[in-house]
Amino acid sequence: MKGFSVLLHKEWREQVRNFKLLWIPLVFIIFGIIEPVTNHFLPQIMKSVGNMPDGMDFPWPEFAPKEILVSLMGQYQSIGLLIIVLAFMGAISSERKNGTATLLYVRPISYASYFLSKWTMINILVLASVWVGFLAGWYYTAQLFGSIPAADVFAFLAAYSLWIIFVVSIVLALSAWLPTGGVAALGLFLTLIMAILDSVIGAYWTVTPWKISTYASYILMGSMDYPTFWKAAGLTVFLIILLVLFGSYMSGRNAAKTTV
Amino acid sequence: MAELANIPWNLILPILGLQLILMIVALIDLIRNQRTNGPFIMWIFIILLLNLVGPILYFIFGRRQA
Numbered sequence: 001m002k003g004f005s006v007l008l009h010k011e012w013r014e015q016v017r018n019f020k021l022l023w024i025p026l027v028f029i030i031f032g033i034i035e036p037v038t039n040h041f042l043p044q045i046m047k048s049v050g051n052m053p054d055g056m057d058f059p060w061p062e063f064a065p066k067e068i069l070v071s072l073m074g075q076y077q078s079i080g081l082l083i084i085v086l087a088f089m090g091a092i093s094s095e096r097k098n099g100t101a102t103l104l105y106v107r108p109i110s111y112a113s114y115f116l117s118k119w120t121m122i123n124i125l126v127l128a129s130v131w132v133g134f135l136a137g138w139y140y141t142a143q144l145f146g147s148i149p150a151a152d153v154f155a156f157l158a159a160y161s162l163w164i165i166f167v168v169s170i171v172l173a174l175s176a177w178l179p180t181g182g183v184a185a186l187g188l189f190l191t192l193i194m195a196i197l198d199s200v201i202g203a204y205w206t207v208t209p210w211k212i213s214t215y216a217s218y219i220l221m222g223s224m225d226y227p228t229f230w231k232a233a234g235l236t237v238f239l240i241i242l243l244v245l246f247g248s249y250m251s252g253r254n255a256a257k258t259t260v
Numbered sequence: 261m262a263e264l265a266n267i268p269w270n271l272i273l274p275i276l277g278l279q280l281i282l283m284i285v286a287l288i289d290l291i292r293n294q295r296t297n298g299p300f301i302m303w304i305f306i307i308l309l310l311n312l313v314g315p316i317l318y319f320i321f322g323r324r325q326a
Contacts, residue, residue, distance in 0.1 A: 018323065019285060019289055019319065020319075022285055023282060023285060023286070023315065023316070023319050026278055026281065026282050026285075027282070027312075027316060029278060030275060030278050030279060030282070030312060033274055033275050033278070034275060037271055037272070037275065040271075083316065083320070086320045086321075087320055140271075144271075
């Protein structure tokens with residue numbers, strides 16, 4: 001692990017300088033606030049812009065506080081994942097393309113510590129954003145709908161964090177392997193599309209990483225069958241380790257493709 | 261004006277404030293950086309006119325990582 005802390009420092013500085021440290025948490029917080037607020041004012045919004053006929057009485061569903069957090073998770077599962085994949089697709093591949101990598105590869109660093117420094121820093125950034133977003137959503141839900149027990153929220157966040165780490169590992173491993181365009185295509189397929197496919201056709205296949213987010217919502221609702229969850233979580237951790245190993249190997253193998 | 265007073269500003273203001281911060285950060289970065297993918301002026305309009313989405317688009321696609 002030669003130079004890991006130095007590389008971690010470099011990653012930190014990069015996230016500060018390209019403003020990712022600022023805008024990614026901000027975007028997640030904004031979504032976290034918008035979700036409970038729009039749900040709370042949905043009847044009024046529909047009344048003023050929904051073009052409903054006079055005298056029509058639409059029975060609005062009464063949202064339980066926990067359902068708001070689940071629908072916020074739905075937002076993060078689409079827009080959030082899109083942002084994570086697109087923001088970090090070039091983490092390694094564009095460093096190769098624009099020549100930054102040349103400055104690194106001429107030094108005696110190990111590719112494992114190179115890859116792991118990126119993996120650690122991006123995971124910290126993305127997890128912090130997701131957590132802050134959910135905490136903002138939780139606060140607004142508590143104000144507008146009713147409180148949710150903290151233990152449930154944190155168990156939910158812990159389970160959801162595992163899925164986020166899996167997503168970041170996929171993006172970085174792909175970024176070490178493919179050029180940026182390929183990372184975007186395959187990364188979006190493996191996260192967004194697979195999560196949808198898995199929920200549509202994989203109903204009987206319970207042990208998969210793509211169901212972790214659904215399981216996280218079950219944990220929040222208190223209806224999770226824990227043996228299944230631990231199996232799926234175990235598989236996810238195993239896949240994360242494989243992806244990290246693959247990424248470290250690939251960033252070494254593709255070092256020759258660096259633009260000098 | 262009565263309708264304006266009815267809007268629950270204490271709920272809406274944090275969202276507007278955060279969007280404004282995001283927009284200002286994107287604009288500062290754009291003006292300081294000058295180099296973008298695509299025309300500079302186009303990105304100014306995208307950031308200013310597309311609420312929330314504009315700054316995200318700029319940070320992801322418009323910003324040239326140097």
